Amino acid sequence: xxxxxxxxxxxxRTALAGLAASAALLAMPRLGRAAEETIRIGFPTPLTxxxxxxxxxxxxxxxxxxxxxxxKGGIGGRKVELLVRDDKLNAGExxxxxxxLIEKDKVHAVVGALSSAVQLAVNxxxxxxxxxxxxxxxxxxxxEAKDFSKYTFHEALNPHMTTAAVARQTLxxxxxxxHLVADYAYGHEMLRGFKRAQTAIGADNxxxxxxxxxxxxxxxxxxRLMSMRPDVLCISNFGRDQANxxxxxxxxxxxxxxxxxxxxxLHNQRLAVGPDVFEGVVGGANYYWGLETQSKSxxxxxxxxxAANGGAIPTDYGAYGYSGVGSLLAAMQTAGxxxxxxxxxxxxxxQYDLTKGPQHxxxxxxQSVQSVLVLESKKKSAMANDNDLFAILANDSGSDxxxxxxxxxxxxx
Amino acid sequence: xxxxxxxxxxxxxxxxxxxLVITALGLTIVFGMLGVVNFAHGALFMIGAYAGLYLAxxxxxxxxxxxxxxxxxGAFGMLIEFVLIRRLYGRSIDDPLxxxxxxxxxxxxxxRIVFGSDGIPFPTPPQLIGVLDLGxxxxxxxxxxxxxxxxxVLVVLWLALEKTRIGxxxxxxxRDPTIMQVLGVDIGRVWLAIFGLGVGLAALGxxxxxxxxxxxxxxxxxxxxxxxxxxxxxxxxxxxGAVVAGLMIGISISLVALFAPEMATIVMFALMAVVLLIRxxxxxxxxxxxx
Numbered sequence: 001x002x003x004x005x006x007x008x009x010x011x012x013r014t015a016l017a018g019l020a021a022s023a024a025l026l027a028m029p030r031l032g033r034a035a036e037e038t039i040r041i042g043f044p045t046p047l048t049x050x051x052x053x054x055x056x057x058x059x060x061x062x063x064x065x066x067x068x069x070x071x072k073g074g075i076g077g078r079k080v081e082l083l084v085r086d087d088k089l090n091a092g093e094x095x096x097x098x099x100x101l102i103e104k105d106k107v108h109a110v111v112g113a114l115s116s117a118v119q120l121a122v123n124x125x126x127x128x129x130x131x132x133x134x135x136x137x138x139x140x141x142x143x144e145a146k147d148f149s150k151y152t153f154h155e156a157l158n159p160h161m162t163t164a165a166v167a168r169q170t171l172x173x174x175x176x177x178x179h180l181v182a183d184y185a186y187g188h189e190m191l192r193g194f195k196r197a198q199t200a201i202g203a204d205n206x207x208x209x210x211x212x213x214x215x216x217x218x219x220x221x222x223x224r225l226m227s228m229r230p231d232v233l234c235i236s237n238f239g240r241d242q243a244n245x246x247x248x249x250x251x252x253x254x255x256x257x258x259x260x261x262x263x264x265x266l267h268n269q270r271l272a273v274g275p276d277v278f279e280g281v282v283g284g285a286n287y288y289w290g291l292e293t294q295s296k297s298x299x300x301x302x303x304x305x306x307a308a309n310g311g312a313i314p315t316d317y318g319a320y321g322y323s324g325v326g327s328l329l330a331a332m333q334t335a336g337x338x339x340x341x342x343x344x345x346x347x348x349x350x351q352y353d354l355t356k357g358p359q360h361x362x363x364x365x366x367q368s369v370q371s372v373l374v375l376e377s378k379k380k381s382a383m384a385n386d387n388d389l390f391a392i393l394a395n396d397s398g399s400d401x402x403x404x405x406x407x408x409x410x411x412x413x
Numbered sequence: 414x415x416x417x418x419x420x421x422x423x424x425x426x427x428x429x430x431x432x433l434v435i436t437a438l439g440l441t442i443v444f445g446m447l448g449v450v451n452f453a454h455g456a457l458f459m460i461g462a463y464a465g466l467y468l469a470x471x472x473x474x475x476x477x478x479x480x481x482x483x484x485x486x487g488a489f490g491m492l493i494e495f496v497l498i499r500r501l502y503g504r505s506i507d508d509p510l511x512x513x514x515x516x517x518x519x520x521x522x523x524x525r526i527v528f529g530s531d532g533i534p535f536p537t538p539p540q541l542i543g544v545l546d547l548g549x550x551x552x553x554x555x556x557x558x559x560x561x562x563x564x565x566v567l568v569v570l571w572l573a574l575e576k577t578r579i580g581x582x583x584x585x586x587x588r589d590p591t592i593m594q595v596l597g598v599d600i601g602r603v604w605l606a607i608f609g610l611g612v613g614l615a616a617l618g619x620x621x622x623x624x625x626x627x628x629x630x631x632x633x634x635x636x637x638x639x640x641x642x643x644x645x646x647x648x649x650x651x652x653x654g655a656v657v658a659g660l661m662i663g664i665s666i667s668l669v670a671l672f673a674p675e676m677a678t679i680v681m682f683a684l685m686a687v688v689l690l691i692r693x694x695x696x697x698x699x700x701x702x703x704x
Binding site: 214216 | 543
């Protein structure tokens, strides 16, 4: 059965490729008319599955970025259109949708993806076809030389940046640190970041426990973690795993013995388990709406988002959707259109400030150099209102020093 | 490795097993008596958690949620049996399986529409917050309560099945429904009650799991897989099997977590594979059973 099913698939793909080739031929005489054509941005994101909440915020904010550009007359008179696709948090699905976006919908660039594996799959497709891809996944393997291409951009923070900033705020020389880590790429990258930071600070590693991705129960890890008697417990996992792991650690009285620290503290997960559970947990973030008291860009972004979404506030992951699409559109604006080489060039030279202060893409690996926030979850009685979730412990402004060096990532320097 | 750590680990395993037992029990009873493989069991577990949360916030007390949600969702289960599943008795085993599979999608999507796809906090009842000093270590009060409650439910269930007239009819009905009808027992009513009981147990599992995990529309899918593993190891349809297998899996996961934490999830499937190889009918299953 699977055999007969896969044969027509290949022929369809060949047919698609043939179609694309003939379409490209047909399009050539139309080059002169390109000015009127809409600019299409593909946006794969996991609308279904455990990260659906984060994905929906990404879409809202990406749509906002597009709307703001269109309201001002578009790019060189051309309207911008966002084509959102559900990648279902599955690398194969993401690759198929991205291929469709490129070959059938003829998108001019792709922005999106949330999980590390999906990001790699999207990058694989866009790289092979020479289409610009701006990733907003917090994993940064695509910045390493082996997966990198000149079309690859990484707008999100990376594990190295967040763990270093969080460690600076929470670890001290001689402290004992234990780790609970999700056993997949994201968790391993965060663990590597934390260990590097703790070595630099002089904190001691007292143990690491790897847990299966997507586990619902963490109780069986708790007695052993507590027997390690650490001062700080770093929980490196994502989405509902973060909420469940912290909730169960708190049930076991972990917080009475040690401080809980996460590489990235998630807005939606804090909402999912409530203030009492998260109280005192410290973690990194790319964005928090409360930044508006310190940053004009944040105030403007919040205001635009509130106006478009009935007074709601933008979340951390939402901000990625906005800055990912926003930075690409700004570069297209400079390039005067969608010519890939010109847009790549414009992105490399771009200085942008969309949500939280100045950002730019580093030349060698196209990682966005940006500020990192360190947040602490507020206790219920200290919250001024339902949106007042976190206190900002630190706002480290962006610099190249935060990143691993170009040569460490395998790029020629 | 010191002894107190192993004792604590055993206790976490028993607490974990208790939740597995309660969810697998409903699945195995419905299969054993009705021959229906209920693929909506996980979704009903999730609905139970939402119902418990909703009723708890409505009445202001977790205890009302814990009491009423299983009854309410159990009644909903009876409605499902009466309107849908009843029509499929006597047909191939695949038919109710497909029906409940479709039903699970409808239920999950309905919850997404009503409550949203984000997780919702389910606060631990105030009386059970915190840890209890057991001498060898601290253990969450709520998990101790879960162990005790599951034990109590099991005793009540056992007494009801073994010591009452209704239990006698149910046991006889599972063995030979035709003779029961000849004897003048309305077997349809027995099946209705059994399906309601199975669904009610799923809902109870959901309410109990709520304060340990965040409540979200997908929380039932993993639970369904676990419950199936428990029933396969214990023997499809065997109540004793579900209890033994549930505790066995809980304790195995917990002890494996101590030595090779990344293997903690795989161990239950490994156990299932071993049991299937050595004793395909499960630990307490009946050989060659066809439904």
